[in-house]
Amino acid sequence: MIQWDGTRVLLVGGSSEIGLAIVRRIASERPVRPYLLGRDGARLAGAATALERSGCARAELDLVDAEDLDSHAAAIARAFERSGGFELVVLAVGVLGAQQGLDADPAQAAEVMRVNFAGCGSLLLHCLRALRGQGRGTVVVLSSVAAERPRAGNAIYGAAKAGLDALAQGLADGTAGSGVRVLVVRPGFVRTRMTAGLAPAPMATTPEQVAEATVTALGGRANTVWVPGRLRYVFAVLRHLPRPLYRRLPL
Amino acid sequence: MPPSEAVFSPAPAPPAGAGTIAPVRAAVSGWGGGPRAPVMLARPADADALRAALDGHRGAIARGMGRSYGDAAQLAGGLVLDTTGMRTFELDREGGTVTAQAGVTLGELLGALVPAGWVLPVVPGTQHVTVGGAIASDIHGKNHGSAGTFGSHVQALGLLTSAGEVLELAPDRGSELFAATLGGMGLTGVILWARIALRAVAGALLRVDTDRVRDLDEALAALIAPGGPHRVAWLDLLGSASGRGIVTRAEHHGAGDAYAQAGARGGATVRSRATVPERWPAGLLRASTVRAFNELRYRRAPRRDRGHVQAFGAHMFPLDSLRAWPRLYGPEGLLQYQLVVPLGAEHVLGTVIGQLRRARVPCYLAVLKDFGPANQAPLSFPLEGWTLALDLPRAAPGVGELLQRFDTLVAGANGRVYLSKDARLAPDALAAMYPRLEHWRSVRDRADPERLWRSDLGLRTGLIRDER
Numbered sequence: 001m002i003q004w005d006g007t008r009v010l011l012v013g014g015s016s017e018i019g020l021a022i023v024r025r026i027a028s029e030r031p032v033r034p035y036l037l038g039r040d041g042a043r044l045a046g047a048a049t050a051l052e053r054s055g056c057a058r059a060e061l062d063l064v065d066a067e068d069l070d071s072h073a074a075a076i077a078r079a080f081e082r083s084g085g086f087e088l089v090v091l092a093v094g095v096l097g098a099q100q101g102l103d104a105d106p107a108q109a110a111e112v113m114r115v116n117f118a119g120c121g122s123l124l125l126h127c128l129r130a131l132r133g134q135g136r137g138t139v140v141v142l143s144s145v146a147a148e149r150p151r152a153g154n155a156i157y158g159a160a161k162a163g164l165d166a167l168a169q170g171l172a173d174g175t176a177g178s179g180v181r182v183l184v185v186r187p188g189f190v191r192t193r194m195t196a197g198l199a200p201a202p203m204a205t206t207p208e209q210v211a212e213a214t215v216t217a218l219g220g221r222a223n224t225v226w227v228p229g230r231l232r233y234v235f236a237v238l239r240h241l242p243r244p245l246y247r248r249l250p251l
Numbered sequence: 252m253p254p255s256e257a258v259f260s261p262a263p264a265p266p267a268g269a270g271t272i273a274p275v276r277a278a279v280s281g282w283g284g285g286p287r288a289p290v291m292l293a294r295p296a297d298a299d300a301l302r303a304a305l306d307g308h309r310g311a312i313a314r315g316m317g318r319s320y321g322d323a324a325q326l327a328g329g330l331v332l333d334t335t336g337m338r339t340f341e342l343d344r345e346g347g348t349v350t351a352q353a354g355v356t357l358g359e360l361l362g363a364l365v366p367a368g369w370v371l372p373v374v375p376g377t378q379h380v381t382v383g384g385a386i387a388s389d390i391h392g393k394n395h396g397s398a399g400t401f402g403s404h405v406q407a408l409g410l411l412t413s414a415g416e417v418l419e420l421a422p423d424r425g426s427e428l429f430a431a432t433l434g435g436m437g438l439t440g441v442i443l444w445a446r447i448a449l450r451a452v453a454g455a456l457l458r459v460d461t462d463r464v465r466d467l468d469e470a471l472a473a474l475i476a477p478g479g480p481h482r483v484a485w486l487d488l489l490g491s492a493s494g495r496g497i498v499t500r501a502e503h504h505g506a507g508d509a510y511a512q513a514g515a516r517g518g519a520t521v522r523s524r525a526t527v528p529e530r531w532p533a534g535l536l537r538a539s540t541v542r543a544f545n546e547l548r549y550r551r552a553p554r555r556d557r558g559h560v561q562a563f564g565a566h567m568f569p570l571d572s573l574r575a576w577p578r579l580y581g582p583e584g585l586l587q588y589q590l591v592v593p594l595g596a597e598h599v600l601g602t603v604i605g606q607l608r609r610a611r612v613p614c615y616l617a618v619l620k621d622f623g624p625a626n627q628a629p630l631s632f633p634l635e636g637w638t639l640a641l642d643l644p645r646a647a648p649g650v651g652e653l654l655q656r657f658d659t660l661v662a663g664a665n666g667r668v669y670l671s672k673d674a675r676l677a678p679d680a681l682a683a684m685y686p687r688l689e690h691w692r693s694v695r696d697r698a699d700p701e702r703l704w705r706s707d708l709g710l711r712t713g714l715i716r717d718e719r
């Protein structure tokens with residue numbers, strides 16, 4: 001069928017800066033054939049061209065809307081069929097939405113929940129099923145430290161990510177022994193187009209740092225990775241802080 | 252299209268500026284229905300607008316009337332160029348040719364040509380296909396044995412290449428790209444116009460011979476019996492006597508005949524009389540209902556009839572009287588499986604019909620035809636032998652595995668399946684069925700090194716391959 005000895009990467013959320021940084025980082029070591037799945041055709045085309053310039057093989061594109069759950073099965077099936085399978089799937093779908101918690105615009109809040117949990121979760125299920133079908137492969141799920149313990153300011157985003165994070169971990173246990181691996185990545189505040197205009201939190205990071213940590217983790221056996229790594233220990237403490245105290249932290 | 256004086260425009264021209272409108276998001280599927288692909292859709296009014304629509308796109312495919320059953324005329328995540336806005340044509344009465352833009356439908360052509368005494372030498376089972384689609388699929392009619400494919404009557408065509416040039420291609424210049432474009436499924440470029448040789452006729456009437464047949468063997472014999480060149484067998488695969496059917500052989504009515512005079516003013520096409528509603532309740536189309544319908548159809552056909560006079564359109568395009576008929580199959584849609592096997596491999600037809608029955612996959616429509624010799628085009632479907640087309644509900648349990656077994660049988664007999672009907676063929680089966688595939692790929696890749704032209708069919712079957 002298709003002759004290809006490099007790594008085939010499916011990036012769901014194909015114009016995500018973190019996702020693209022991960023693809024570029026892998027491509028700096030070995031040949032990569034990217035397949036970008038996303039909502040905005042023009043942005044995907046731009047991302048594909050940029051990836052090719054940085055040494056990737058020709059990228060294939062397809063459109064999918066995370067909110068259109070009925071379209072997911074066909075889109076994922078098409079991706080696996082077109083490229084003959086994937087070694088790696090990176091799930092980088094997400095919107096930030098409003099940050100006001102309870103006072104957020106209800107429509108926006110609902111969108112965050114639909115996209116970041118229902119949409120992303122449904123895509124994860126389809127990807128994992130396809131990977132299990134081919135008997136091998138890894139899926140990287142971009143979660144967030146906000147999933148660990150949401151707070152008033154990011155309650156909606158954090159809750160949606162927490163749902164996704166829990167789903168990914170649960171499914172990871174379910175795929176044990178099937179040759180399929182799930183890696184959950186929990187970055188702290190990442191400076192990207194999505195967070196532009198927000199005041200960076202302490203221990204802010206960049207897409208490149210997230211990519212670096214992800215690729216390192218791919219080489220190991222961990223099921224979760226925090227970026228920066230220190231966050232793991234910070235949250236190990238924070239997780240158990242009494243609520244009144246946690247609420248007052250300048251995070 | 253070359254400059255001309257008398258140009259027909261069968262329908263109101265698209266609104267001013269339609270050609271410059273940016274592509275819009277849309278979801279499209281083939282005629283068989285089923286899952287829709289998200290695409291960017293543009294409907295340019297002319298070649299310049301078409302070129303402009305391509306700007307910034309990394310993958311594109313032409314689309315005509317979308318009458319191919321599977322995923323040939325779509326590219327998920329890419330640009331689909333709807334050509335039906337390019338629809339003028341010009342008749343050359345002396346030369347007996349018509350020069351038509353790619354988006355004109357064969358029905359529109361017939362409506363104008365037949366009253367003028369000309370007919371297209373090859374028409375498919377529906378009038379709603381475009382000139383571009385007819386060439387890109389190198390379609391065949393019921394008269395393949397005597398007339399060959401649609402492509403054999405194309406004298407010249409204009410092809411927009413991925414480099415943005417318009418090449419004028421013709422068979423007599425030994426052009427490999429011309430041959431690769433016939434049956435090339437839109438993957439060599441966008442056909443902009445074509446000049447087609449016509450046949451003189453007295454009118455829109457046919458003389459039809461009909462025979463009822465009891466089984467497959469009788470059907471094969473009746474298809475090659477003496478008579479008119481337009482031959483087809485309808486088979487009833489649901490009844491208790493599986494394989495019984497009705498065979499017709501038709502020819503154009505001679506000049507000077509009173510019937511022909513009367514028919515000259517109409518009858519070249521058919522009008523649709525009803526439309527299947529969008530939300531047709533799934534499940535109304537059942538083996539039991541179709542079985543009863545088939546029984547009726549078989550009983551009503553004359554046991555033996557000679558020289559019956561019938562209008563061209565009604566005989567050639569019976570399905571066109573019911574608009575959107577695939578909706579009968581419900582939201583899952585249908586798969587059409589059309590195979591051809593060479594002379595001497597008739598046993599494959601029997602095996603296929605037998606296995607369908609044993610697998611209890613209901614076949615609601617089965618059509619059998621004879622084919623004459625193959626042509627030079629590497630991806631052209633017909634080859635000398637027998638072609639069988641089966642309409643199957645996509646949702647029928649086991650249909651996928653069954654068709655995979657058929658692929659092996661057909662390829663093993665040096666036969667092939669028709670890409671314009673396909674929605675499921677795998678790359679290894681394609682390569683086994685089309686021995687000149689590598690040659691076609693090399694011609695194609697030379698014409699389009701960036702692989703701009705691509706389609707879901709092309710990516711799925713490996714017609715298009717991105718090596719590196």
Ligand SMILES: Cc1cc2nc3c(=O)[nH]c(=O)nc-3n(C[C@H](O)[C@H](O)[C@H](O)COP(=O)(O)OP(=O)(O)OC[C@H]3O[C@@H](n4cnc5c(N)ncnc54)[C@H](O)[C@@H]3O)c2cc1C
Pocket residue numbers: 282312313314315316317318319320323324325334353354374375376377379380381382383384385387388389390391392393435436437438440441442443570671672706
């Ligand atoms: C009821 C019915 C009966 C049929 N009977 C027959 C039959 O008897 N014989 C037969 O051979 N076929 C038959 N067909 C199939 C049909 O003739 C072909 O699928 C034909 O290609 C459809 O034309 P279209 O304009 O709808 O093209 P589409 O379905 O839109 O496209 C088909 C292919 O042509 C390409 N294409 C379209 N326009 C252009 C262009 N301008 N330039 C380059 N490529 C282009 C597309 O990319 C695609 O690959 C039948 C179909 C139906 C629905």
